[in-house]
Structure formats: structure tokens, C-alpha cells
Amino acid sequence: MPAPPAPGPDGVRPPADGPGAGRPPAGDRAIETRGLTKAYSGGRLAVDGLDLAVPRGSIFGFLGPNGCGKTTTIRMLMGLIQATAGHARVLGQPMPAAGRRVLPEVGALIEGPALYGFLSGRDNLRRFDAADPAADPRTRGARVGRALERVGLAAAAGKKARAYSLGMKQRLGLAAALLQPRELLVLDEPTNGLDPQGMREIRALVRELAADGTTVFLSSHLLDEIEQVCTHAAVMARGRLITQGTVADLSATVLGPRGNGRLTVTTPDTADAARVLKELGVSGVEITDDRVTGELPAPDAPMGGPDGGAPRELADLNAALVHAGVRVRGFGTERASLEDVFVSLTGEGFDVAG
Incomplete structure (x- = not known):
């Protein structure tokens, strides 16, 4: 097996097979970015020239320490903020220009759910569903009930959202993303605030959704979470994409013979x-x-x-x-773990903010 590429001037290795390493064919991508960049005042780059390719039908882990640009990237993909440079395509359509066509096919949970604290969990979902112009009001109750059941909140559906724990709020936000069948599900730190049992349940739900044909884009700084549930992953640090590919291949590609076990x-x-x-x-x-x-x-x-x-x-x-x-x-x-991959690529511990 060839040795991994030498680090660049900043000490970070590029993907082993060049900039396009790990890329699926264009027609098979649920998300694609080219040179996606976000700069803030003072020229600080939160995201720097990101080239990302997410295969349709995958569970794709977007991996990196807190502060490395993951959430900023997701906000650009969803059209919530404008990119400084580059472009993004979601479900084959340019974003944010095609947002009205794309977003009805996307469920998203970004930076935690925005809830009405004075409403119950059930009524929060009914309000979210009513905001969807494609939602049939005659079947709203059934959709809300199914979504609550899927995330384990059926018993707490009548409780005011302000009394929910952080983990329960995360579950309710995920239920909102699941009110309608989605072609793409974008989850930003979905297990934040959950106890170990809750994490297991959400991982099982993600696998179930993927088995039904939904592409799941999962952002996390938890290496164990990515290894347990994802089929593909990208490693990001300091606003830059370090490498991407299947989880099974990342260690072998990056670490050479050590990746074989x-x-x-x-x-x-x-x-x-x-x-x-x-x-x-x-x-x-x-x-x-x-x-x-x-x-x-x-x-x-x-x-x-x-x-x-x-x-x-x-x-x-x-x-x-x-x-x-x-x-x-x-x-x-x-086998070499994703932690081994990350440290090999960046030379830093995973809890270091980007």
C-alpha cells in the first residue's frame, strides 16, 4: 500500500488520493460542495474551501472538534447564511437558490430545536406541521403521534416543552424533522444532552431511517458515535476538510499498513x-x-x-x-480507530477547538 501523502506547509495531510478522494459519482450525491467558504469580519475563515461529497443513501458523519466549522457548513447548506465563496448543491439543486424546492425534502435539526416553551410537546409538533404548506391537516394528528412515538416521547407528549430536559428537547426537535418522509436528514449533534440509553435509541433510529432510503448527514464531535453508526465520514479541522471516504477505508487510507489491524x-x-x-x-x-x-x-x-x-x-x-x-x-x-485517524492527520487531540 502506498504511503499517505506528506503533510502540507500547515502540517495537515491532504486526502490520500488527491482532492477528489472518496467522491461518489456526481449523480449519486445528496450533498456536494465545491470551494465552499465562509469568512467573517476581520478575514477570519470559519470554513475554508470545502469540497464535500455525500453519497445518496449513506449515513455520513461530519467529524471534527467543536469550533471547526461544522455548524457553519450546515447553515450554508440549508440556506440559513450566505457563503462568501464557492457553491453547494443539495439533492442535486443549487443552494440557496433552490431552497423552496429542496427544503421540503429535507428534515433538519441544527444547533438544538427552537421550541415554544408554553406549548406541550405535541402542540409544538402540530404547529411545526401546520407551517408546512404540503402537510395535509386531516392527517396531522396521526403524523404527530407517529413522530412522538419514534423518538420515545409519546408518554411526555402533553408536558410543557419548558419542563423538558435537554435530551427531551433534542428528541422533540428530531421528531419535528421526521413529521414527513424526508429524502435527506441533517442532524447537528443529535445526541447532545442524551443519556447513554437515549444515544443508543437515536443511533438505532438513524439506522432505521437509512434502511428506509433516507440519506442521513450527521455532524458530531463524538468519535465513538460516528464509528458506531456511520457508513461514510469526513474529517474537518480548523475550517478545512482533511479527508473523506467510507469509515471502513479511512484508517487504511490515511494510516497505511496500520489501518489493516x-x-x-x-x-x-x-x-x-x-x-x-x-x-x-x-x-x-x-x-x-x-x-x-x-x-x-x-x-x-x-x-x-x-x-x-x-x-x-x-x-x-x-x-x-x-x-x-x-x-x-x-x-x-x-483496528486503527477514527481517533487514530484524526491524530495522524492533524497532530492534535480531538478535544482541541478548531
């Missing part, structure tokens, strides 16, 4: 285990106490000694160790 073998026969693993193509073999670790070859690379051989399963590695008389007490692999 790191093997750990626990054994009292460390020297013999290290020798066998090296013969089978495992690189970077190290011995620490009773553990032997090494980097697995790429999935299509042959293992079996210096002359190559047929590709092997992990079980074959384990069998080879046992056949060589190595007493294996523990055997497993660990």
Missing part, C-alpha cells in the same frame, strides 16, 4: 511466536513481556513466507502458531 498474541513462547509471525508476513513485530504484537498485511497481500503464498485467514495465523509449538493464551486484532 494490529495483531496481539499472548504467549510464554514469545521468541518462537515472533519468528513465526515474521515468516507469515506480519511486519513491525515487537515483544513486550508475554505479548507479541505486529501489523497485519493488507487484506489482499499474500502471507506464508518470503516466497509469498495463498492469502490466509486470521485463523490460519493462529493455527500456524500452534503447529509451530507456540502456546497461545490470547489472540486478537485491533
Whole structure:
């Protein structure tokens, strides 16, 4: 596998295959931006030349630390603020020019919901639904009931919104985005304020929506959330896109061989285990106490000694160790995480504001 590209003058690596890395064909994109830029007074760039490509039908994680420009990008995509330069297309239409045609097909939860505190959760949704010119008033009650049920608020529907917790308000905002079937769902930190059980429920709902054909664009600074639910992701830092692609490919693309997984073998026969693993193509073999670790070859690379051989399963590695008389007490692999990807690309911890 080729080495990842060298960092640029600012210390940030570009996507491994160039500016278009990870881009789906144009007709298959739910969201596309080219050179999207937002500058504020004093020339401060909140978003700097963003080239983003979100495949239709994906659960796309928009990943970056707080303050890196994620919400500003979403606000430009939804036509809430004007871009300084560049352009954006949502569902194949230019934004904000085509907002009247596009937005009825988009559900959005951005920077938390704006609720009427004196109204109940149910009445808030009825008011939101009434503002939709395409909504049939005869079926409003049924739509509101289904949306409340989907986000787990049916039992609290009659409670005043001002008495809702932060997590309940997030759920109600998500219910508002789900009042009508949507082709695209844009969620900005949707699990903010939720307890662990609430996070699990929202992740399950996102997967369900994607299974029904909805493209979900999910902004988050929580790496674990992105890894658990998303099929694709983009990493952003300091207003710039660092890389994008499938979640499964990001670590391999950015980190090189380390993205294929790191093997750990626990054994009292460390020297013999290290020798066998090296013969089978495992690189970077190290011995620490009773553990032997090494980097697995790429999935299509042959293992079996210096002359190559047929590709092997992990079980074959384990069998080879046992056949060589190595007493294996523990055997497993660990893939590079999105945190590894982020630190490799930016050289900074993930809690650093952009």
C-alpha cells in the first residue's frame, strides 16, 4: 500500500488520493460542495474551501472538534447564511437558490430545536406541521403521534416543552424533522444532552431511517458515535476538510499498513511466536513481556513466507502458531480507530477547538 501523502506547509495531510478522494459519482450525491467558504469580519475563515461529497443513501458523519466549522457548513447548506465563496448543491439543486424546492425534502435539526416553551410537546409538533404548506391537516394528528412515538416521547407528549430536559428537547426537535418522509436528514449533534440509553435509541433510529432510503448527514464531535453508526465520514479541522471516504477505508487510507489491524498474541513462547509471525508476513513485530504484537498485511497481500503464498485467514495465523509449538493464551486484532485517524492527520487531540 502506498504511503499517505506528506503533510502540507500547515502540517495537515491532504486526502490520500488527491482532492477528489472518496467522491461518489456526481449523480449519486445528496450533498456536494465545491470551494465552499465562509469568512467573517476581520478575514477570519470559519470554513475554508470545502469540497464535500455525500453519497445518496449513506449515513455520513461530519467529524471534527467543536469550533471547526461544522455548524457553519450546515447553515450554508440549508440556506440559513450566505457563503462568501464557492457553491453547494443539495439533492442535486443549487443552494440557496433552490431552497423552496429542496427544503421540503429535507428534515433538519441544527444547533438544538427552537421550541415554544408554553406549548406541550405535541402542540409544538402540530404547529411545526401546520407551517408546512404540503402537510395535509386531516392527517396531522396521526403524523404527530407517529413522530412522538419514534423518538420515545409519546408518554411526555402533553408536558410543557419548558419542563423538558435537554435530551427531551433534542428528541422533540428530531421528531419535528421526521413529521414527513424526508429524502435527506441533517442532524447537528443529535445526541447532545442524551443519556447513554437515549444515544443508543437515536443511533438505532438513524439506522432505521437509512434502511428506509433516507440519506442521513450527521455532524458530531463524538468519535465513538460516528464509528458506531456511520457508513461514510469526513474529517474537518480548523475550517478545512482533511479527508473523506467510507469509515471502513479511512484508517487504511490515511494510516497505511496500520489501518489493516494490529495483531496481539499472548504467549510464554514469545521468541518462537515472533519468528513465526515474521515468516507469515506480519511486519513491525515487537515483544513486550508475554505479548507479541505486529501489523497485519493488507487484506489482499499474500502471507506464508518470503516466497509469498495463498492469502490466509486470521485463523490460519493462529493455527500456524500452534503447529509451530507456540502456546497461545490470547489472540486478537485491533483496528486503527477514527481517533487514530484524526491524530495522524492533524497532530492534535480531538478535544482541541478548531
